Amino acid sequence: MSASPSIPAARARSATRRPNRLRQKLKRELENLKAEVAFLSFWSPTGRHHRHSSGGSHGPGFTDVVLVAAKDGPKGDPSSPVPAHRAILAGQSAVFKAMLENEMEESRNGTIKISDVSYHALQLFVGYLYVEACLDEQMACELLVLAEKYQVERLKAYCEKFLVSKLNWDNSLKCYAFAHQHNANHLLGAALSLIMDNLDGLRNHQEYLELVEKDPRLVVELYEAILASRKKMQRLRILLRNNSLVWRKVLRIHEKGAFLVLIIFFLQE
Template identity: 60%
Template structure:
């Protein structure tokens, strides 16, 4: 390797640890070029994956660019607050490919299959529209309420990836104010990750639990869950004592 000139330093490459001569610290020319090639390769792979996703994704019937969606089924939200529910257009092939429940419903001669209308109970129009849009695009814009609503629909129609997505979102929004309600909700809808996270938060704050309205409501509504909370708390105390001992 040539000797350093004025203003240059003999440095050690941060990547390969070999010595090189340069004005700036960092990596040698060989490592820099190799890293650049790797970065370009990763960019090409990402672009390729994006192209495949775009190709495989069904266009949504809500896309305003599609003047005629050729939909062959509509879903109707039968929420008690929806006086005149707006039908949500969809395609039987998409529903059947995304949900085994819809598949079974549409394959046999049920009323929904014959009429082309599927009534979805206890759901708002916004939640139903968001649910159908997710079946087409794999995307959902969540807030806390929408996370709960879509998780319920995902469980009911066995859309596992959507349920997981909503559950992770709700775990990220856990706090003391919603921990008890989230624990009860998770129990009702078999959301294991949310249940464990909410239970952990509750047992870490047992001194405050009995002071909340949510606790009083839970005692009246489902006392077995209260028993489960105290059992988990006692188990945690025993394990802590054994570890400290």
């Protein structure tokens, strides 16, 4: 009987811990957002807009850690520190996370020394971590539009790869329309493949109904692309079925891991 009073107490403690965990999670997310906004508002590749001191009076970006390249600056002078935010570094790198969360020297003095790297390389590295932290689907779409407009092909390819990684049935038609508009062929093909795998549900897709109203020509082009893709696959199957020599070649090439190369060859014929 003595254990019964502890049950309500345990439930009360559990109920108290849940809001605390939620508050801590929201606090971490808020800190990350503040760090990202501050960085995007004040960070520049030259680092001229930042000041950092160990006394807690940080520059206008409210950075709380600096990274220092071990190599000297471009003229032999000591490298300038690259300011950053602990939340971003820890969120993007398991190594930085271990440094900053444990009682290591870097965590205590707020300075991380990076060996065998130049100042400019370190700047680019930190900038990349922030891009990764801030990138979402909306930002990737906007960057892709800019990359296409100014012919920055590597950035466009990077954004396409990111958007393909986020592709799902719910956003497939939206991504297809976006890719069609901005000549993003990699994203276009991935979206088309996903749509073809789910044709039975296409007519009930909310984005499809909206697309019929807004851009019926694109809907027609979508069906044309589906039919063209099916015809190519049918042609490939006929070639493989009717030509035993080709089939033997396919088997040999497949063993070498180049099966897709042969498929592409036939589709382009």
